[in-house]
Amino acid sequence: MPDVRERIVTAAYPMFVNRGIRDVTLDEIRRQAEVTAAQFSAEFASRDDVAAVCLQRREAIWTIGVVEAGARARGTTPEECLLAIFDVFDDWFHRDDYEACTFVNVLLEMGRDHPLGRASCEHLEHIRQLVGRLAAEAELDRVEEFTLSCHILMKGSIINAAEGDIEAASRSKAMARDLVARHQPVHASGSSHAEHVEWLQLHGLDADAFTFSGAEPERPVQSAPSAAVRGPVHADADVAYYLDFDLA
Incomplete structure (x- = not known):
């Protein structure tokens, strides 16, 4: 038989996930876990302490066990894994027992300044870190x-x-x-005119207004009949784009 602490967490976890924090009482948790008040007090100081442990369990079960594992299993490249997160979500959303995001639910219920609200923010940050790792890969x-x-x-x-x-x-x-496409790196060396046009379109620029300049080979330049000043309007480690300004 599981120890007392595990029985309490196992009993409380689905209550918090499905109903939030304030709707769950200590009496319910103790009754479901089949523990006495003294046994409960020996393991946890309060209901919120149990909830904090349940949030940690939620991260292990959902963030790592469902979202990350599911996305990596479905994708063969980091980009595919990023997009596969939404395939995992699609399965989740179609379940009859869809319960939404516990971390968002608790954050909105308890507020960012409450200890459980702060804990939820940390767990949401861990999800962002997962996305960031895949984006870096x-x-x-x-x-x-x-x-x-x-x-x-x-x-x-x-x-x-x-x-x-x-x-x-x-x-x-x-x-x-579309977001992934907008964050694809662009390299000037060897880039074709079509690749430059695609990059401009992805970044919301009017590709028809840009042409290639002999003065700046392989760098698109917008020409103006009486241009007086040329300056970079975009630059990164690999490519710079120049725009002619008509100051007349």
Whole structure:
């Protein structure tokens, strides 16, 4: 038979996941775990202490055991694994027992300043770290920016699914694919005109306004009839783009 502490956590875990924190009472936990008040007090100081351990268990079961393991099992490349997160979500959203994200639920219920709210923020940060690791493995540009944006898509799809939109993951996956494309690195050396045009379009620039300049080979330049000043409008480690400004 499991020890007293394990019985308490096992009993409390589904209650907190499905109902939140404040709706769960100590009497319910003790009754379900079949422990006395004295036995409970010997292991935990309060209901919130049990909840904190259950949040840790949720990370092990859901973040690592379901999301990370599922995404890595479905993808053969880091990019595929990133997008596969939304395939994992799609299966989750279609389950009859879909319970939404416990960390988001607890954060909204308890508030960011409550110890359980702060713990939920830490667990959400661990999810972002997972996304960041995959983005780094995929050698995407601006990994931190990508990670924050991708996590917005993930959390947004979870909320939409809680509203009843069980196809939210597939829509979010399409947006995530565009996000991955926008963060692909671009290398100037050997790049074709078509590759430059694609890069400009991905970054929201009007590709028709750019041409190649003989003065700056393989670097797109926007020409103006009476241009007076030329300056870089984008630069990174590998490529720089120049724009002619008409100051007349």
